[in-house]
Amino acid sequence: MDKISAACAMEWSIQLDKALRSSNPALAVETILQTGPRLEQWGQEPEATKALCSIFGLVPGEDRLFANAILLRLADAFRFGDKKIRLSVVRIFLTSIRCNRSKKLGKQKRRTFLNSRVYNHEELLRRVKVVFDTGDVESRAMALVLFGCWADFAKDSAEIRYLVLSSMVSSNILEVKASLFAASRFCELTDDFASVVLEMMVNMMASPETLPAVRLGGASVFTRMVCSYSVSKRAYKTGIKLVLDSSEENFIIAMLVSLSKLVSKSTSLISEQVDVLLPYLSQENSWQMRETALKCLHLLFVKEGCCSPVNMHVIKAVFSILHELELPSVMHCGALQILHKIFLLTLPNLPSFEKLEFDHLLAILENAAQSPIMSKCLAALRILTDISSKLWARKNSESFAVYSSPLPLRVISLVMAQLRSLVMQLPDPCQTSSRIFHEIKSLLKLILQLVGEHPDLGATVLGEIGSFIKYFGTPNENVLASKHIASSEVLDFEGDMYQAFRSKLLSHIHRFVATCLQILNEAGAITTNVFDKVQLLVKHLHHGRIFDCYTRTVYSLLLHSRLFGILIEHPFKQELATLEHACKMLSERDNWHSYKAGIYATNQGAWITATFIFAELMSRVQSESCYCWFKSLVQFSHSEAKLWLSPLAKQGSFLEGSVGTNELLAFLKDNFGELGQDAAGNDDVPNYRDVLVGAYKNVCSSIETLERVIISRKAFCFQRWFFSLRAKLLGAVGEILEVLDTSKQETFSIIIEVQNSALTNIKCLEKFTQFSCRLNRLAKEFNLINSSFIGMDCESLKIIARLALSCSLLAFSAGFPHFFPNLPAYKYLRTCVREHSQQSNLSSMLLQDLLGRLLHIDHEVSMDLCKLLDNGGCPTKCSHLQSGNYILKSGHEVKDILDIIRYAVSTVMHLQIETNRIQNEAIISHVTKNGVELLLEISRKWLQIPFQMPKQFFNTSTDSRNQSQITVSSGLHLSLNLCLQLRNASPELSLGLTKLYCILYSRVSFQKQSHRERNNEEMESQCQPWESEEIVEMNEKLFQYVTECAKKTTSYGKRFRDDDMNDDQMVYEFVCFEPNAKGQGFSSCVLDVSHFPVGCYRVEWYSCCIDNEGSYWSLLPLNSRPVFTVQESLFV
Secondary structure (H helix, E strand, C coil), X not given: CCCCHHHHHHHHHHHHHHHHHCCCHHHHHHHHHHHHHHHHHHHHCCCCCHHHHXXXXXCCCHHHHHHHHHHHHHHHHHHHCCHHHHHHHHHHHHHHHHHHHHCCCCHHHHCHHHHHCCCCHHHHHHHHHHHHHHCCHHHHHHHHHXXXXXXXXXXXXXXXXXXXXXXXXXXXXXXXXXHHHHHHHHHCCCHHHHHHHHHHHHHHHHCCCCCHHHHHHXXXXXXXXXXXXXXXXXXXXXXXXXXXXXXCHHHHHHHHHHHHHHHCCCHHHXXXXXXXXXXXXXXXXXXXXXXXXXXXXXXXXXXXXXXXXCCHHHHHHHHHHHHCCCCCHHHHHHHHHHHHHHHXXXXXXXXXXXXXXXXXXXXXXXXXXXXXXHHHHHHHHHHHHHHHHHHCCCCCCHHHCCCCCCHHHHHHHHHHHHHHHHHCCCCCHHHHHHHHHHHHHHHHHHHHHHHHHCHHHHHHHHHHHHHHHHHHHCHHHHHHHHHCCCHHHCCCCCCHHHHHHHHHHHHHHHHHHHHHHHHHHHCCCCCHHHHHHHHHHHHHHHHCCCCCHHHHHHHHHHCCCCCCHHHCCCHHHHHHHHHHHHHHHHHCCCHHHHHHHHHHHHXXXXXXXXXXXXXXXXXXXXXXXXXXXXXXXXXXXXHHHHHHHHHHHCCCCCCXXXXXXXHHHHHHHHHHHHHHHHHCCCCCCCCHHHHHHHHHHHHHHHHHHHHCCCCCCCCCHHHHHHHXXXXXXXXXHHHHHHHHCHHHHHHHHHHHHHHXXXXXXXXXXXXXXXXXXXXXXXXXXXXXHHCCCCCCCHXXXXXXXXXXXXXXXXXXXXXXHHHCCCCCCHHHHHHHHHCCCCCCCHHHHHHHHHHHHHCCCCHHHHHHHHHHCCCCCCCCCCCCCEECCCCCCCCHHHHXXXXXXXXXXXXXXXXXXXXXXXXXXXXXXXXXXXXXXXXHHHHHHHHCCCCCCCHHHHCCCCCCCCCCEXXXXXXXXXXXXXXXXCCCCCHHHHHCEEEEEEEEEEEHHHEECCHHHCCHHHHHHCCCHHHCCCHHHXXXXXXXXXXXXXXXXXXXXXXXEEECCCCCEEXXXXXXXXXXXXXXXXXXXXXXXXXXXCEEEECEEEEEEEECCCEEEEECCCCCCCEEEEECCCCC
């Protein structure tokens, strides 16, 4: 557990004291400068509570004591130190102000540390005032700056106010500037002081004796007069009058900047300020004046993002800058950025837009988009892109009839032209590649924006990218053709010097193509034409001379994407082509790129390629840990490859006629040849049950292999949890097929019909009920793993969400008996549900779960599910809290699952209608027979859905743990002081959290017989939260509690005691934490263990967090469970 600042305060105070007493001045300066960031961090943390003080062994109020001590020592250092020490003291407080301004913290938050943790404000001011009274000019100036830094409490001192005001009329420029800084800080906080300063500023600015440097310094004071609207308005009016009455250009420039900053915080004055700035854009003004006016408009529209109405005069004035080609490019870029912001705000609702001669505007923007200055080019392209997105729907307007092709196509053409220009500059990769790649990403992002708005352009864009790859594949010929230079002058673009540049460029383009396909998928725009364009793109890349085998492999894997679905006629042949490139890559001993290609193959579901790559890499590694890692990947990939190949096995030996190297063919025959041989001459469907059993064993072996290299059992949390869930899913489906006995399905159905045995049917239905409960719980576990890893990439979230949806589908199908209330065994089946779930109404639970996943995907099926609900209405379970789980969208990835869901729901609804016409004696036989056929068909279809590995699987992390031992006397409550701390969390994530919640619980059955039972092996096994049988239920309790807290229907620290069906008493309590910048939260709670017998017990816990967007995330408990001991009471 990391120490908080309050726990370090004494040590910091002692270090500062020693340094100040040292004879080494440099040490004193260094320690003072170290103290600044410490105080800054301390100010961001909440005050020490009683629980926090107890955890760190602090006396309540100790943190305030040392805070005062540190600040008083700094004041003494300023009082008695030399110039360097005084400067260092001033610097740390100035830095604190700048940090607060950069973070845009509110006034209350900025004043937290000095106001809440410091008692002796007067003493601090007194010690600094001594320097002001007795020091030289520089010392007086530094004292004034320090008064300004402490404006939060210095403003309340009449004596300090007088010093600041009197110093404003000093004869020394340095002192006047320092006093102006202090005055501006005071003006932010007090109206009366701001009014006095404003009057003084008018007199100072009007006086001819005021030096120019003072006048420029005084202009900055106007920026800070923001304490109230009345003061801001009066200051603005006064400032405008000073501008209009002045002829000094430097002063006018300074005032325009200050007044623009002032009105940016008061939107009602922005329009007036814009009108003031426009005349200064005209050509009769100097270049510096015009640039300043443009910067001020940029501040108002771009940086501050003002949303005030804009008239056509503003657009014309800014647009006129673009006509003057002799102006610096910086001004052109600024004008384009302002126009871009104005267009975003006004174009959709600008009635007189045609009056602007839109054709002329587009022509100028196109000319700017072809500028060799990339900043100007990008600014123009961004405007054209947004115009294409927002206005192109108005196709009938004559203003758009400028080009022979539609505007979006023209923009794409311009972007691709710039892309070719960038690449063919033949840059020195050691100097300019980072800049070029940033520009390339910006260009590609614009195309993605257009594709998102116009999905019908997807095939065109992919065709352009294919042409670019073809163009890039033969660079020397293209350079010669475009530049008309001799071949001897062409740089060796194919040489090793540019290999990294080529690889990085193609990596960006590959990522772009994958993202583009995903956008088209979500828009339902994946067509045969799109697939053909991707095929042609990959073909161009394979024919390029300069592309390496890794690039060929990953691009070939694009065609393996399940987005294309049935568009791929021969998926195995497609993977064979990928395997050939992978084999060449491995032969070049490019191990790192081979590993990356293997990872991408698992993401795409190309399991044969992944197995081949990982198996080869496994034979090359030398360390035991790497060997086990690759072995686990090989075992898992091999099992998934067999599952994928099983449906192809009935086509005969698919390896016959395969083309490839001897090494590749030997690998295929050794690993997958038996599938084709087993199916040869067999017209039946493949034996999925045996394949599933083998896959289940392989996944379990992968878990065992992975655990052999784990030093800390908390390493590879996601990997082991994901393997575990996959194994559970394969095992459950395998057991279902075993019950159905696919090889004897017809015999099974005949026996049911002939015997009509109610007992046989009931036992069969009871097994399906158990499977349904298991699969429903598994769907919730997939939800849980999705919400337990904050920052998981979107693709991983999608994959896991699809797995959860498929589990919900299987649970719905296996629970078919519960959708027939007229079934004679219905009541008995509901009783069986209680043994496997907390709810007795399984049908409602299954429908609610499946419906919650389909609401945003398929409205028609959702309505059918609502009809199946008992109340015939929409789901009642809802919450305004947003879970961290990804909400699936319609697309090719979920199309197969949706087809199965439609089939399952329609079959159940049809079967319900049929059972209403059947006599009671025959209902159970009819439901069982049809339900078994339904479940068998759905299981077979589900097995044909390709499986993909989430990218998150290849992100590994480890954590430390802390073990606690706690004692309590028998008959008393257990009081706990708690610290919840995030591990491996980025600072941005920690700052983005608003609340942390935790549920702690213990049972009488958690008792240990003796301390010896808590050995290392047992404690390690406890550090696997996904193996707990209560992980789903307790996280649901926690989510429900957090939801109630968000609705303010309950209070924090709610304590419970429950008895379950086995009379096992459980106590639990909810706790809320306020996280600090380090991701730490402190609180306390009390568990009612007064009824627990003497002995040792463990405390289980789960936690969650709420981020600043209102999303709910689960947090894995990576520390070992605390253990407490109930001892005999010492009192009678």
